[in-house]
Amino acid sequence: MKITNAKVIVTCPGRNFVTLKIETDDGLTGIGDATLNGRELAVVSYLRDHVVPCLIGRDAHRIEDIWQYLYRGCYWRRGPVTMTAVAAVDTALWDIKAKAASMPLYQLLGGRSRDRVLVYGHANGRDIEETSDEVGRYVEMGYKAIRAQTGIPGLSATYGVSSDKMYYEPANGTVPEENVWDTPKYLRHVPQLFDTLRKRYGFDVHLLHDAHHRPTPQEAASLGKSLEEYRLFWLEDVTPAENQEAFRLVRQHTTTPLAVGEVFNSIWDCNQLIQNQLIDYVRATVVHAGGITHLRRIADYASLYQVRLGSHGATDLSPVCMGAALHLDIWLPNFGIQEYMRHTEETDTVFPHAYSFSDGYLHPGDAPGHGVEIDETLAAKYPYKPAYLPINRLEDGTMWNW
Ligand code: EZ4
Ligand code: CO
Numbered sequence: 001m002k003i004t005n006a007k008v009i010v011t012c013p014g015r016n017f018v019t020l021k022i023e024t025d026d027g028l029t030g031i032g033d034a035t036l037n038g039r040e041l042a043v044v045s046y047l048r049d050h051v052v053p054c055l056i057g058r059d060a061h062r063i064e065d066i067w068q069y070l071y072r073g074c075y076w077r078r079g080p081v082t083m084t085a086v087a088a089v090d091t092a093l094w095d096i097k098a099k100a101a102s103m104p105l106y107q108l109l110g111g112r113s114r115d116r117v118l119v120y121g122h123a124n125g126r127d128i129e130e131t132s133d134e135v136g137r138y139v140e141m142g143y144k145a146i147r148a149q150t151g152i153p154g155l156s157a158t159y160g161v162s163s164d165k166m167y168y169e170p171a172n173g174t175v176p177e178e179n180v181w182d183t184p185k186y187l188r189h190v191p192q193l194f195d196t197l198r199k200r201y202g203f204d205v206h207l208l209h210d211a212h213h214r215p216t217p218q219e220a221a222s223l224g225k226s227l228e229e230y231r232l233f234w235l236e237d238v239t240p241a242e243n244q245e246a247f248r249l250v251r252q253h254t255t256t257p258l259a260v261g262e263v264f265n266s267i268w269d270c271n272q273l274i275q276n277q278l279i280d281y282v283r284a285t286v287v288h289a290g291g292i293t294h295l296r297r298i299a300d301y302a303s304l305y306q307v308r309l310g311s312h313g314a315t316d317l318s319p320v321c322m323g324a325a326l327h328l329d330i331w332l333p334n335f336g337i338q339e340y341m342r343h344t345e346e347t348d349t350v351f352p353h354a355y356s357f358s359d360g361y362l363h364p365g366d367a368p369g370h371g372v373e374i375d376e377t378l379a380a381k382y383p384y385k386p387a388y389l390p391i392n393r394l395e396d397g398t399m400w401n402w
Contacts, residue, residue, distance in 0.1 A: 001026045001060045001100065006052045006092075008034070008044050011379035013346040015169055016040045016387060017318040019374050020047055020088035024060045028099050031374055032091030033287040033321035036084045037171055038388045046085045050074075055089065061100075063093045067293045083265035083290045090291025091324045095369040105327035105370045109296070116361035117329045119313070119340035120145035120208055120233070124161045124168060127151055128193050132200055134165060135207075144360035145206035145233055145337060150193045154185050157390070159212045159402070167344045169315055170389055177390040181400050183219055190223065194230035206233040206337075208259075213240045213401040214392070217249040224254030233337065234259040234281055234310065240401060241269070247278035257281070262312035265289050267298045274302050281310035281336045287321040288312070292328055299332050308336030315341050319351035323372035326355050326364035338362065350378050 005023040010016065018034040036043045051070065058066060070086045071077060098105040106112055121143045125131030131150040138146045149160030157179045162168040190209065197207060209232060215223055220238035227235060234257045239246055241260045250258065259281035264270055265288050273279045282302050289295045299309045309332055311325050322340070329335050340362060343351075353372040354365025365371045392400040 001028070001096075003055050003058050003060050006055050008047045008052070009374060009376060009379055010040065010044060010384045011350055012382040012385050013350045013379075014167075014344045015171060015315060015347070016384055017347070018043055018088075019318065019320055019379075020092050021374065022055070022060065022089070022092040022096060024096060026100070028096050030092035030095030030099065030369060031320055031372065032088035032095070032291065033318040033324070034084055034088035035287060035316055035318050035321070036080055037316040039081065040384070042081045043084050043088075046081050047088065051085055051089065060093055060096050063090060063097065063293060066090075066093060067291070071290070078266045078268065080263070080265050080288060083294070084288055087287050087289065087291035087294075090293050091286060091320065091370070094292045094324070099369040102368050104364060104366045104368060105324070106331045106364060109292075109327065109331040112330050113333050113335070114330060116363050117326055117335070117338050118145060119143075119338045119357070119360065119362050120147050120206065122147050122149070122160065122168070122341055124149045124165065125151065126161060128196050131193060132196050135197055135201060135205075139201065139205060142359040145208065147208040147210060147339075148193060148197060149210060150189070152182075152186050152189050155180060155182060160210060166342060167315070171316065171387040173388050173390065174386045176388040179390050179392050179402070180395055181214060181392040182395055183215055186214065187219060187223055187226070191226045191230070194227055194232070198230050203231060208233045208236065210236040211238045213237045215239050217246040220250045221253035224250060224256035224258070227256050228254060232256055236260065236283065237262065241273065244270070244272040244278070247273055248276065251278045259283055259310050263288070267294070267301060270298065271301070274305050274307050277305050277307070279307060281308050283310055283312050285312045285317060285321060286324045286328065287317055292324060295328060299328070299334060303334040306334070308334045310336040311338055313339035313341060315343055315347075319343055319348065319353050320370070320372045320374070323353050323355055323364060323370040326362055327370055330364055350375055350382070
């Protein structure tokens with residue numbers, strides 16, 4: 001089965017998405033997500049200018065060989081732009097192979113290891129009271145796991161908090177907005193949030209929290225310690241992981257479960273974290289970590305050390321990524337949880353999909369392939385709009401982590 005064409009489709013139904021569609025001489029087509037938040041057009045060029053011309057005429061069934069060809073063959077290995085482009089090709093090829101087999105993708109991976117995929121939603125509020133009410137809304141919708149983020153007194157804007165609740169979109173400014181950050185204020189406030197939530201909702205609902213790479217390792221250790229009694233499902237991105245060894249300090253001081261890795265693009269970003277058991281969950285994704293082929297490799301490696309997969313699933317990961325991720329999740333023996341931030345109605349109409357939510361779980365559906373399509377006519381009605389995540393500065397103006 002030869003690849004005859006590959007198109008890069010850019011659309012902005014409320015936010016930007018990049019999708020690669022591969023066509024074959026059998027008439028089968030497959031799609032892969034290629035969205036890299038705030039750097040979308042870099043991946044578009046990488047694919048259009050450098051990858052697509054090399055794909056034409058290749059055997060679409062040779063997924064592994066094409067992966068190696070794009071990874072080793074470009075000489076410049078790894079990096080978010082490269083690995084997102086590789087992921088798009090890989091995901092589209094798995095979609096095609098599963099359609100050729102007339103099977104849902106999870107069957108090709110080894111079949112289901114579970115009946116459904118546990119997901120967590122996002123509850124955000126300007127203050128503890130509002131966040132606490134939001135958690136209640138998620139409990140009512142059936143969620144078994146909820147991430148809680150709250151505004152911090154003294155800081156005008158906080159990550160994860162906005163007036164749009166169900167569909168909040170962190171990327172907005174045509175140039176990045178500038179926020180002010182202060183870690184000591186944050187460290188004092190967060191334990192009060194979880195104290196309130198546990199008093200109101202008890203310990204049966206899973207609670208999660210994202211520190212979004214702001215604390216230093218020492219601050220991260222202190223945060224983990226101060227949250228221990230609230231028994232979080234996980235504490236996410238508690239410090240940047242560029243230096244994987246930094247997590248040793250955090251780990252030595254707290255039993256709060258740790259998750260990190262939404263920005264990882266390769267197994268080399270987490271090999272020490274995994275091998276030294278410095279984390280409990282790795283947050284790498286299909287779209288940013290080289291597709292199903294490479295994420296499966298990371299997850300298999302993690303299973304040797306009892307580290308589980310808890311993939312990133314914010315709105316900038318398109319329904320195509322979500323569909324593919326759910327097939328991996330339902331198969332993967334060491335699956336932990338899947339993040340699920342709902343896409344808007346507009347986005348869901350551009351990307352019709354077989355996956356569905358019920359009672360706090362997602363199911364990938366049983367359509368052949370990964371079960372997600374793109375309505376190209378509708379997609380063409382939403383042209384690309386520049387949009388960036390905000391940045392953070394400390395109160396004295398020092399550039400910090402967002
Ligand atoms: O900042 O998706 O856990 N989710 C997150 C997200 C990320 C964005 C980055 O593109 O931290 O909100
Ligand atoms: Co995060």
